[in-house]
Amino acid sequence: VTLSRGVFAGARVLALNPALADSLGGNPFASGVIVAGVERGGYAQRTGLRGGDIILLLNGRQVTAVDQLAAVPPGAEVTIERRGQRLTGVVR
Numbered sequence: 001v002t003l004s005r006g007v008f009a010g011a012r013v014l015a016l017n018p019a020l021a022d023s024l025g026g027n028p029f030a031s032g033v034i035v036a037g038v039e040r041g042g043y044a045q046r047t048g049l050r051g052g053d054i055i056l057l058l059n060g061r062q063v064t065a066v067d068q069l070a071a072v073p074p075g076a077e078v079t080i081e082r083r084g085q086r087l088t089g090v091v092r
Contacts, residue, residue: 005070006073008044010042010044011042013069014033014036031063033063033069054082056086057079075090
């Protein structure tokens, strides 16, 4: 799914499931939404989102479904996992 609104507009995302996590060499028990890619010039690219990032938390709440990211406004606090590191910041 490519998101079209909010701070993640232009991000192609997939709900992380055990089979997908295992195929990517990650923790099969992990949950979140993985970024499959980011369109050039999209809002998601300007916020620094990268392919392979796993979106774990949004405003302190666990992200488990793509629809949770459909129209996130600027100012939201987001926690991602990037190459085994957790990063938290406010998306502008």
